[in-house]
Amino acid sequence: MSIAIVKQGIMDTFQDNGRYGYQHLGITPGGSVDRFAAKVVNALVGNSPDEAVLELHFPAAQILFEYDALIAIGGADWNPMINDRPIPLWRPIFIRRNTLLQFPQIVNGMRCYLALAGGWNIEKWLGSYSTQPIAEKGGFKGRKLLTGDRIEFREYHLNWISRVHDDHIVVPLPWSANVGEIYANPNSLSYIRGHEWDLLTETSRYAFSTQPFIVTQAADRMGYHLQGPHLHLKMPFDDPLPSVVVSGTIQLQPTGQLTILSADHQTTGAFPKLGHIISAQLPKFAQLRPGQPIRFYPIEQEQAEEMLIESENLLDILTEASRENLKPYL
Amino acid sequence: MSKEFEIFPIGDHGITLRCGRAADLAVNGKMAAMADWLRTQHIAGIRDIIPVYNSVTIIYNVSEISRTLPETPKAYISGWLKKAWEGVEPKPRTDRPVIQIPVCYDDSYALNKQYVVRHTGLEWKEIVELHTSKTYQVCMLGFLPGFPYLGLLPEVLTVPRKETPRTPVPAGSITICDRQTGIFPFTHRGGWAVIGRTPENFFDASADNPALLKVGDQVRFYSITVEEFRERSEKSSDL
Numbered sequence A: 001m002s003i004a005i006v007k008q009g010i011m012d013t014f015q016d017n018g019r020y021g022y023q024h025l026g027i028t029p030g031g032s033v034d035r036f037a038a039k040v041v042n043a044l045v046g047n048s049p050d051e052a053v054l055e056l057h058f059p060a061a062q063i064l065f066e067y068d069a070l071i072a073i074g075g076a077d078w079n080p081m082i083n084d085r086p087i088p089l090w091r092p093i094f095i096r097r098n099t100l101l102q103f104p105q106i107v108n109g110m111r112c113y114l115a116l117a118g119g120w121n122i123e124k125w126l127g128s129y130s131t132q133p134i135a136e137k138g139g140f141k142g143r144k145l146l147t148g149d150r151i152e153f154r155e156y157h158l159n160w161i162s163r164v165h166d167d168h169i170v171v172p173l174p175w176s177a178n179v180g181e182i183y184a185n186p187n188s189l190s191y192i193r194g195h196e197w198d199l200l201t202e203t204s205r206y207a208f209s210t211q212p213f214i215v216t217q218a219a220d221r222m223g224y225h226l227q228g229p230h231l232h233l234k235m236p237f238d239d240p241l242p243s244v245v246v247s248g249t250i251q252l253q254p255t256g257q258l259t260i261l262s263a264d265h266q267t268t269g270a271f272p273k274l275g276h277i278i279s280a281q282l283p284k285f286a287q288l289r290p291g292q293p294i295r296f297y298p299i300e301q302e303q304a305e306e307m308l309i310e311s312e313n314l315l316d317i318l319t320e321a322s323r324e325n326l327k328p329y330l
Numbered sequence B: 001m002s003k004e005f006e007i008f009p010i011g012d013h014g015i016t017l018r019c020g021r022a023a024d025l026a027v028n029g030k031m032a033a034m035a036d037w038l039r040t041q042h043i044a045g046i047r048d049i050i051p052v053y054n055s056v057t058i059i060y061n062v063s064e065i066s067r068t069l070p071e072t073p074k075a076y077i078s079g080w081l082k083k084a085w086e087g088v089e090p091k092p093r094t095d096r097p098v099i100q101i102p103v104c105y106d107d108s109y110a111l112n113k114q115y116v117v118r119h120t121g122l123e124w125k126e127i128v129e130l131h132t133s134k135t136y137q138v139c140m141l142g143f144l145p146g147f148p149y150l151g152l153l154p155e156v157l158t159v160p161r162k163e164t165p166r167t168p169v170p171a172g173s174i175t176i177c178d179r180q181t182g183i184f185p186f187t188h189r190g191g192w193a194v195i196g197r198t199p200e201n202f203f204d205a206s207a208d209n210p211a212l213l214k215v216g217d218q219v220r221f222y223s224i225t226v227e228e229f230r231e232r233s234e235k236s237s238d239l
Helices: A035-044 A202-210 A279-286 A301-329 B025-040 B062-068 B073-087 B113-120 B124-131 B226-238
Strands: A002-007 A013-015 A053-056 A062-065 A069-077 A093-095 A099-102 A108-116 A150-152 A170-172 A188-193 A213-219 A223-227 A249-252 A258-261 A273-277 A293-298 B006-009 B014-018 B046-052 B055-060 B098-104 B136-141 B148-151 B173-177 B180-183 B193-197 B218-224
Touching: A035 A053, A035 A069, A035 A108, A035 A279, A035 A301, A188 A279, A188 A301, A202 A293, A273 A279, A279 A301, A301 B062, A301 B073, B006 B073, B014 B073, B025 B046, B025 B055, B025 B073, B025 B136, B046 B136, B055 B062, B055 B073, B062 B073, B098 B226, B113 B124, B113 B193, B124 B193, B218 B226
Parallel strands: A188 A293, B098 B218
Antiparallel strands: A002 A062, A002 A150, A013 A053, A053 A108, A062 A099, A069 A093, A069 A108, A093 A170, A188 A273, A213 A223, A213 A293, A223 A258, A249 A258, A249 A273, B006 B014, B014 B055, B046 B055, B098 B193, B136 B148, B136 B218, B148 B180, B173 B180, B173 B193
């Protein structure tokens, strides 16, 4: 029971919701950049939200399923196909053994997530399946997937053969997750002001609040470099000691340009922190591609907390509903 | 030590307590002690407690706190940070054993010797003497898993950050930058100047607590010869 990587992608790794509790040792939480998508695809196949998923970047791997599987795909839309047949996103799908999963072209999105019912037989390190590329631990051999890799399924029994005709190699189940709300207004990101916000000149604060910032090619799991109006501080930054940063922290580089940190960020940063993208909108941020614009909107912390709790409630409902729907198939 | 502190949020799921703006070993010792104390308390929704030079940050799970407690997550976590600030007295640093770290400062490992000589205007022998003359404090771990920021480097050894080179810095390299010295636990690119290499490992991925140095620890370097370095490297790779 396994998948085989027929052709490797550019950066495909196993991730979960992150490795917390070790940042004081310099070990970044990592994990899926789009946690929401990862949790939704897990829910759709009846997994726990903490199960590992395969996070794909474009161009993604070509994956041969060597055994029957129940899967779900979500996040970026790259027209996924099983053999020659397009398959839907955000929906549980039975696929037959000896079929090839491919992602031929970008429609939108930066990261795609593949969940497998029952999960993968991969390495846990310090409580997490997330791939730690520097320590080379966690996930599959602590690294991205390469051509020829074979990743075993965990022991899992599907009782669906009787329901599906032998000729059918792909059977999407008749329900899907509605995630539209989470990814609405993809270019608008809400932020909470950072500790050094007040150090910006008035002109720069105005530019930050009204001008678009473009995602550059330098956009990976560590962070995104943006291109926009040059921002200036009222006086040179005299606070050079590193302090803790999080996924979504907006830093001002000495060049006057912005970076936004992502899942594999270093645990600390020494640049001025102008703001922090709110947690509820990190999934949206995770799906932005180079060339796309961002506009920043300030928000109060209490509202950010409410939005986060709301999205988590949505996931709870989805997890519960999926479990009920899947019962007759398992 | 300053009695002043400030508390500010890091987005919607982190809060930092910070004291002063300068690197100060007494402040750092207090931050380490506060983090140790916070770890022994039963605080709901905690994900990470991170002491660095002059601050402690708590990363927390918003919904876990707001589902179980009446106060807002921000008020709850800020309250714990304040309590730690008020209640925790750091032990004097002289109470801790000093960890002795062997370093070979030979040309074959001091990859940026010329850069350091040029910037400090000192002879290599003096540089090695100065680097081994002080007991340093682990002020934080960051940059790479298990990378210790050790302070404070003698002022005369201050060199600026280099352009990050294309070739990676080998694991075990002893590096300096500003008032800090650090040890590369992994081979990785980085902009600190390389002045030597230790044959010892400071990161053990198979251990529950993989970083062998922790914030607040006291360390001292001593010079070894190339022969000693090779002998010890063989020993540590046998383990």
